[in-house]
Amino acid sequence: MPALQWGGRFTRVPDGELLAFGSSLEEDLVLAPFDVACSFAHVETLLGGGIITSAEATALSAALRLVDDEIASGTFAVYARERCAEDVHGAIDARVRELAGAAGQSLHAGRSRNDQVATTLLLYVRDRALRGELRSRDIAATLVARAREELDAGTLLAGCTHRQPAQPVLLAFVLAAWSEPFLRSMHRFAAVAQTASAACPLGSGALAGSTLPLDRERGARVLGFTGPSRNALDAIGSRDAALDLAHGSVRVLIDASRIAEELIAWSTPAYGYVCLDDGAATGSSLMPQKRNPDPLELVRAHAAKLLGGYTGAMATLCGLAPSYQRDLQETKAQVIAIVEDALATLDAFARTLQGIAFVPERMEQGALEGYTIATDVADALIAAGTSARAAHAMVGAAVARAERERRALDEGDLASLADQAGTGEIRAPLDARASVLAKRTRGSTAPDDVREQIVSLESELASAPEAPA
């Protein structure tokens, strides 16, 4: 029979199967240290309001410290499972009552699971948002560092749109581009952490506040919030910060999935642009020769899965009356599942990125394929006075002719185009490196522009927070 935090009004023991169905223990055990922190703060809240004595506060705090140790050592999880606790919050309360003697009966004074869960969840959100921020930064930093290496190496490839060769670009430029969403992600996580640190629900009671003189300011301060929340009913029924975190987690995975998709393509023999480290590839149980990019495929799949997870979390709230409904337990469980999975997936992605070796010769081999300098030729005509529209049409026809003749664009084409356009001689890059060097706009793939981008990225990354000890 599980330990319940209620029951006086009930005449029958609850159905064990239904209690097991309703238990969220497995999903919310990860909240244990945050519930302990919240409980420490509640002790301060009670003490500040004169509701418990100093001696009681001391006893409760000592018990909470013991629980914290048990959480760290893993014995608490065993305890909670053996008790078939409804959730981690009830399990901690039960354990405190065992450890704190008579004082233990007062830990829950003036507190509802509603404000307790809301507060605990915010502490979790804040912690995980910081982790998300750091992992986003680390991935961005890895990409920027490799961009700097490849800028020095001058590696070229065909930049694509629609997966078709478009224009020659530097690999460094591509890597810098890939880092950008992770910087945005970094800022998105930082904003979530800030949101989760604003208003502390503790002391909101079940929905209406309390008749006990709880010192809410003290509780909020102890937990590092800006202050107590403004309205109790809103505070206990909102999951906004948790949703924000889940959303940020899904978005960064979608960003990662896009790069994973590219790298999966690049690791095929058709491209041969990258080699995965043996440590980041997987074999086949039947085919002895296989080396599969499994971690990258899994990154892509986890993004899709968590997209569904976020949809489910929002669907639990859609059309749900305000205030606390039990459905919010599932919202909580889903947010936790999304966030833990996303952080693990980011780790796997980071590890895989680190083990990737580029194959510059294969990249450069394809950099001109697909007439990637055609736009530069058209631009040369424009610079020489032809209208954009006319230049586009003439160069398109020149490409079609060269393709029929199975050859690249060459000086002859330039001369003939100049002739056709009546511009006098034109000069345009006819190889990939010249094309890249010819770019003249900020943010372009020209080496100097890319260097500037890298400097700017490094400076933005440097201003991000350090990992906690």
Next chain:
Amino acid sequence: MPALQWGGRFTRVPDGELLAFGSSLEEDLVLAPFDVACSFAHVETLLGGGIITSAEATALSAALRLVDDEIASGTFAVYARERCAEDVHGAIDARVRELAGAAGQSLHAGRSRNDQVATTLLLYVRDRALRGELRSRDIAATLVARAREELDAGTLLAGCTHRQPAQPVLLAFVLAAWSEPFLRSMHRFAAVAQTASAACPLGSGALAGSTLPLDRERGARVLGFTGPSRNALDAIGSRDAALDLAHGSVRVLIDASRIAEELIAWSTPAYGYVCLDDGAATGSSLMPQKRNPDPLELVRAHAAKLLGGYTGAMATLCGLAPSYQRDLQETKAQVIAIVEDALATLDAFARTLQGIAFVPERMEQGALEGYTIATDVADALIAAGTSARAAHAMVGAAVARAERERRALDEGDLASLADQAGTGEIRAPLDARASVLAKRTRGSTAPDDVREQIVSLESELASAPEAPA
């Protein structure tokens, strides 16, 4: 270091963190008995093709029986976890090799994890589809049985649309209506089970078939499939039956969520139409008087969550190149998660339904509220020759008048309407029971119609399969 089924080509030990990230053991342990069945069949496939000897087949079968026992007793799960197996399939293979001596090295001959997983998953789908069918039937049967009771009791209430009172109906009629989606669900699950029993992928190899003369017909027969699958590449890359099962699971939960929503409303003091059993309600940690309909709220929330799960499972496949990609591992894991959760939720829903007590006096008290017999009055005018349009307008005005005067429609209204319409005296039901009795169309809420519906439902339920022993 985990047991892998590959590695000859690799020069470095795989990254342990990435292997752990890629492991699906926790998600697919539930497949263990189905993998054993699949492996038994593969032994037959090998034997039928003369690839292994009878002695080897005997040794392999004996080992598989031991594994089956270990699965049943729970020791296999411990074993698999200790070995950090990549998935349940590899763990069973490893255990068989330990148990079967030299023969164990041949179990995987001519088999790829691709055809193995596809076959195992179909066996799982078939089993769970049958369970889904049975649980849908049981819920429908419970509702139909209660409909019969309430038909005898004659309980009336205000049938609603837009949650506003619409027309008086029998509670039996409502309960019969609630059973219908579960009958549809029963048939949907049955169709999934049939699909999952058609084409057996075993013997498809990794994607292209095998140069070994595997006896695919024998394997398919042993497993109860109609025959071997037609095309190896399709067989190993399709998750259609699994998606069908997941979809059926979500749909039935959405049906359940709709009834849960109604019962949650009905259990509020505002309605007071139902009392939840103490066993199916939950209290509050703060508010001593509370009795909350948690299991019903959780049914609703699980429906929302699994809707997201199905979205995620489909999203993993969207835009994924055909053939096997590792993403399918996540599809598999998600389908399993959805199905197990849905079956547990259906159980909880069934238990909660059983414990519900109706409060006929509260229902009947509200049956006339909201002028629910207005349509019958309009129909009486129509039957007497007034056009539908005119009748609707006249009765609408009569209701507005009665509402201003804070009274029900009465004989005076009938007289005045008849007068206004020039129809001569009209007769129309002015109380809820008379309204119900006056219905004259098949499928209506009239007691005789409802009795006929119940007979028909009972007969359809009787033709459904029995629960397996």
Next chain:
Amino acid sequence: MPALQWGGRFTRVPDGELLAFGSSLEEDLVLAPFDVACSFAHVETLLGGGIITSAEATALSAALRLVDDEIASGTFAVYARERCAEDVHGAIDARVRELAGAAGQSLHAGRSRNDQVATTLLLYVRDRALRGELRSRDIAATLVARAREELDAGTLLAGCTHRQPAQPVLLAFVLAAWSEPFLRSMHRFAAVAQTASAACPLGSGALAGSTLPLDRERGARVLGFTGPSRNALDAIGSRDAALDLAHGSVRVLIDASRIAEELIAWSTPAYGYVCLDDGAATGSSLMPQKRNPDPLELVRAHAAKLLGGYTGAMATLCGLAPSYQRDLQETKAQVIAIVEDALATLDAFARTLQGIAFVPERMEQGALEGYTIATDVADALIAAGTSARAAHAMVGAAVARAERERRALDEGDLASLADQAGTGEIRAPLDARASVLAKRTRGSTAPDDVREQIVSLESELASAPEAPA
């Protein structure tokens, strides 16, 4: 001011902005012919019940025929928009009243928009399910026909898993595999059409049936249903068949998206396996040389979009109390949007498929790349008595060696493996064609097996329905 079908009880004109917000006319205009069919049937229902006279029935039917003509010519849409109708159902009712004189006032007798919409929607579902079935069949037939061509041509390529080369396969085998999900889709749509033809809601009234003696059997018969629905409340509140259709539409698009993804990859210069027809490619506004596979990208994107659409449609129902709620209007609109979009996308996909030219020389060039015959070599060792496990490890090592030496597996490797395994001489295919020919299991990529698959596919396709005139 719009034409409304209600209002007697109301004292104030409805807010025009809110009416406009609530109008579903743009979304449900496509239902117009089906509503007319439903209205024809309702006239029969009324006539069969003696509620209207033959003369009235004649007048109503004549008016409905006129409306049908106006729908076909497009003038009805103009009419409905000018009237700011709430929905297509109200607009048709209004137009009939204009056209049918006094009889027009009686069309809606005993009918609610609830049973009207439910019936109309089923007629639409049936029609579109048949279209979906036909388009699925046509796509499958195109793929099977091309498979037959390529079987005769004997085109080979590297079959992939994880997008990495796995084993040599026939292009015909791949095309046959691609056709399979469209055959499943064909059957799925056929099942939806059957479901949508079973139980006719007409005559269910708003939720409770009617006191008018409607001849529901006659209505159902006229519309080609098996019979009237069993329970009025269920009939008006269920959207199951519509959801089934939407689901089938999404599933077939996901199947198409998978092939689109492959073809997009194959159309890059890195692969060069296919050329898109100029008619199915798109250029760039800036880059004169571009030829982009836009229709295939759009197929992929529409699949993703409609996946979201189906999620939304299910979300509107999740936790919604049974019976009719206005939310069902959005479910209806979403189903229509999904289905119309899916059918258009299937059309675009079919057109694009038809314009694809394969480039066999590029395919065959890569067929051996990636040591794709390694599995055959291992199988040869197994056939010669080596255990599967040992064979896998030895061949894996041989591949690693050959890769270091930048060469293919050759006779020397076979000799050395045989030696190592102590099997005596082994024979294994060392080129792609030999590998394909060596397959010995039903459903494999061996030419004879593929021929058999094609015959079976053709026979299954031949049993599917013909397109309606």
Next chain:
Amino acid sequence: MPALQWGGRFTRVPDGELLAFGSSLEEDLVLAPFDVACSFAHVETLLGGGIITSAEATALSAALRLVDDEIASGTFAVYARERCAEDVHGAIDARVRELAGAAGQSLHAGRSRNDQVATTLLLYVRDRALRGELRSRDIAATLVARAREELDAGTLLAGCTHRQPAQPVLLAFVLAAWSEPFLRSMHRFAAVAQTASAACPLGSGALAGSTLPLDRERGARVLGFTGPSRNALDAIGSRDAALDLAHGSVRVLIDASRIAEELIAWSTPAYGYVCLDDGAATGSSLMPQKRNPDPLELVRAHAAKLLGGYTGAMATLCGLAPSYQRDLQETKAQVIAIVEDALATLDAFARTLQGIAFVPERMEQGALEGYTIATDVADALIAAGTSARAAHAMVGAAVARAERERRALDEGDLASLADQAGTGEIRAPLDARASVLAKRTRGSTAPDDVREQIVSLESELASAPEAPA
């Protein structure tokens, strides 16, 4: 034959059906004014780079002003549809070329549809984010104003959790709680507007920048961005700000759906807490007495629909290679559809809220039902020295007893509890108003606390932006 911005390389006219399928004109016509703004800026970009002459710039600007007028008057939409334009961007370009003479051929110099669309979309996002911010603020302000009225009126009701009565609260407190998510939404939209104003993609070209010396700073400044974007490839392939806007739009609708759900319940006779204005209710075509809360149901349904829409928009990006792919066209279309629908739904919600009349007598009638003051009684015991745990159990039992005796808690219960707890006399509120007055924590439902909340809310609202003229 449509006007295309490309074609020189093509030998065949594109397939008209496929072009129609690929056209996004209907979806992106709403972008027309923003594309004109973007084009104005591009003229500055060209002029600043010396690529066009002042005369050309003047001609182009004049043409763009004409187009702007045509957009405002509606003639442009007719023009674009008649030309079967691929999208609004191409249509505007075509129209400018007609209007600007020779200069028109140069508008697209150095510009790709990729940077054009990315920039235009950001301008749209900024505009709509501001509208979202304003509408959120207006809804919050309405709720706060009504909270102030109801605070003065002192209206009480039973605050609920799990939809079961929990504790008495002020209606003003509930309304203040309802306003909170709209304030959060207001800030969320403001952050989106800021994000969308940071980095201007214009001048990024197709993906790599341009060889023409475009004055990107000038373009960015003209459009009110902080500056040009950092990396061209990222700039043209990111839809982050658009997704942020779509996400914010869905989130605020989910918030609205929760209140809609509550109001739908409150408008039933079972509650009778609110009357909808006739202008915001809808009747039935069959049942003359009906008054349905359709706009609120539609708010709920639109939230569910747009949740699906956002899922679809994210799914188009999931696993999509970086850079521009045509799938982004659908992302764009979906974001627009979500945002336009969400803004319209917020309008409808705001209108409906304004027309709601509360029925205080019905609310107060139920404020004590369900033993809502039980927590206060327990708190009184705690304040008198009983432990929280013991107090909860004793009061739970007292409630069970009172319930059996079908009476409220009374002074006798207090005495008996005090006796049982050995506390000496205790005082606790036994009616709803006393309960509310007894609350002593900030953020509670006590009148003074609620007044403070309202002041704080009003001050936060006052700092939000004004509506543009």
